[in-house]
Amino acid sequence: MGQINLPGNPPIPVILRRSARARRLSLRLSRLDGRVTLTLPKGVSEAEGRDFVLSKESWLRAHLDQQQAEVPVTHGALLPLHGADLPIRPGSGRAVRLTETALEVPGHQDQVPRRVQAFVKTLARDRLAEASDRYSQALGRPYTRLTLRDTRSRWGSCTADGGLMYSWRLILAPPAVLDYVAAHEVAHLAEMNHSPAFWAVVERLYGDWKAPRRWLRTQGPQLHRYRFD
Template sequence: MADHHLPGDPPVPLTLRRSPRARRISLRISALDGRVTLTLPKSLPEREALEFAAEKEGWIRSHLAKHPEALDVQLGIRLPIDGIDRRIVTATGKRVLIREDEIEVPGDRPGRVLQRFLRELARDRLAAASDHYAATLGRPYTRITLRDTRSRWGSCTSDGGLMYSWRLILAPPEVLRYVAAHEVAHLAEMNHSPAFWAQVAHLYGDYQSPRSWLKKQGNRLHRYRFDV
């Protein structure tokens, strides 16, 4: 893949991806983070793909206007943890501390430090929720994996492996628990049939509110960039 920019104010990052199966240029804007990807045939000059993007500039910018602007995680910004916005400040000690309205972070790279801290916090919360729902269901899972997924908040494999996005720790606790119940329910029903949703309701209760929150607000959790 190659990275380019569409000129303008502001410039729009473009990712060019070659595919041996592509027969023409295709343009995709991620619904989660607004990433613009151009897929082009193997032998097509990059210049033609960039010209194609320039022709579509109005369409691209109108779609990007619907996405929340990316935000670098650094001192002074407000970051949600458990759905509560807290301002990032310099720690007086050597570890991360979450206070009512602030997050104390040591060192000069708060994004990197916070990412490690939040992954571990997410693992603890998601493991506890998964343990609880698996015990209620009466079916064990085999492992928990955390990733920074952009296409889904969780998944369940046929051998009982659970995968979650660690960014769920940024969402309200009930949203995190709903996703855990959703994936654990797949241990019994590997589909999205009425029987599956009945299992989710049995494990979690009324799941409509957290499910709706994810659909409406979930993409905002991807706006925070920690690797700066």
């Protein structure tokens, strides 16, 4: 795997990936981290690939411009909790406090990201555990454990021994989306696949799942904009 740089302001690094199975040149822009990948079929030179990228420059820059910038989590920033944008404001005492209109975070500015992340993870665990328990009881199948991670490739997973894993960033999504992901993963306790039988279980547990699934595909990547470091 190599790399070329598309000149301009700013220059755009393009990762080169060769594929024996690819039949044509293809350019992919990741919605998660903005990485650009060019797939080269067998027999296509790097020079041909560079020309292809140059021919797509306008399209590429337009889409990169549309991607929203990262949001440092600090006093003054807006953070979506349960899908509603709340301002992060200075607070008193020692504990983070969630009100109807703001997230109040005490301490120095440097402490805010870490404190907010700890608070958000606890909130996410509580909501995901509640939703998982509810759907697990409705299904009649228990899960063995629940873990949280900050994953980019998936919002949740279910292991063969009944372990559920979720991205804690789901707490930043609308409640219906978090509930859908919980129902999706719990449904895997009965069907470890994505067959029609599996989707029938999801629908029985959750109802019409198409809208929250579509939200995750179109809006979900934006949840990774928020930086807690």
